[in-house]
Amino acid sequence: MKQSFLFTKTRKEAPKDEVSKNAQLLIRAGFIHKEMAGVYSYLPLGLRVLKKIEQIIREEMNAIGGQEMLMTTLQDPAIWQKTNRWDDAVVDNWFKTKLATGSDLGIANTHEEPLTNILRNHINSYKDMPLYAYQFQTKFRNELRAKSGIMRAREFLMKDLYSFSRGEEEFREFYEKCAAAYLKIFDRVGLGALTYRTVAAGGSFTSGFTDEFQTLSTAGEDIIYVDKKKKIAVNKEVYTDENLRKLGLKKEDLVEEKSIEVGNIFPLGTKYSSALGLVFIDKDGVKSPVVMGSYGIGLGRVMGTIVETLSDEKGIVWPEAIAPFKVHLISLGEKGSASFVYAEKIYTELQQKGIEVLFDDRPTRAGEKFADSELIGIPIRVVVSDKTLEKNGLEVKRRTEETATIFTETDFFALF
């Protein structure tokens, strides 16, 4: 894409009402637009990143047998009443609205109920399971206090997968598979080194533990105790001597850290299947409720966490796998000049090879282009100018490195 075509602009200053680093940088660089507190639009650059994160998650979910679907935002209160989660006194962050006829309607904040209800039409026998369904869908949560930029929003895109198993053992097997897939996902998006599977409290679903995936960051809201050798952590909420003993962890190996919850997985047992009548008949003709699990990742939060943890003082530093473009090609020559024509040639060739490139063809000054490039954070910066032309090459600089190197055209294309 030519940068002159991109409609977003960068800014030197962040809006005064944004304090979090992720929102400041993402707004300055033109990735997102704040609509209101906790509600952000994704602009072209931001959407590119979001889609890459989505695709990585999709690949890993498909790899463990997930089937993608898409459920509705508008929700029928009736099925939520069956699990007692319609009442505002029970679930306090509902957005609710009404049909023109006057009847109540919910705006979905999660999808255990609707999916369980859907599957009543598709699960009858033990032969119909195990079954794993997931979606990328917008959730609405009426948070009393939105904060931390895109990290805790009122409207956000979430991958939610639900597992349907014939028994506890079968459920556990998938649960562990999914945990492994999650670690892969966080690794692929560039958060692997900072992200820990973390033992947490059971929430309101079960009495046992659940698992969170926590990324170390001073911007985090959670406090966890990390065993860096064993690559595991314990959330403060379950940090007791007894629990540590159960988990086989020693207090002296644990370090207290602040962290961001980038994903979670938890057992649902038969809470929803029982309440909504999702049962199956086993080999012996006996009816039992389906054993369920739930597995979530907030895409915006992952994106925000990457900005929080990997940026530097000049701007964002995108890991290659999720960067909006792989190459930021900068022409310093005037339109029509020899170096500009050469830059256009490189641009065309990169595109022909299927390499995503943002071509800064704007008639602006070098300093501004460099500053923008660092702010936007594309992994590889390539400069074409009279100087590089004289040297018969291209100036290549990685966003993570300080120094630039002159490459010949051949060596440059060999990078990909």
Added chain:
RNA sequence: CGGGGUGUGGUGUAACGGUAGCAUACUUGCUUUGGGAGCAUGCAGUCCGGGUUCAAAUCCCGGCACCCCGACCA
């Protein structure tokens, strides 16, 4: 939801109750061209509703919005 704070051009900021100014961005022109250029030019603003006052960005009341701390976070 409790406590605190703040609302001024697109963005960042200034103005004792007395002419709303600066910077940036944007328009146009000339110069400049490897680290957010210079000169000139044009465009653009006091959150909303009341009140006090000769006079309100400024003081008072109400509302709304945003930020922070806490609580909450299926």
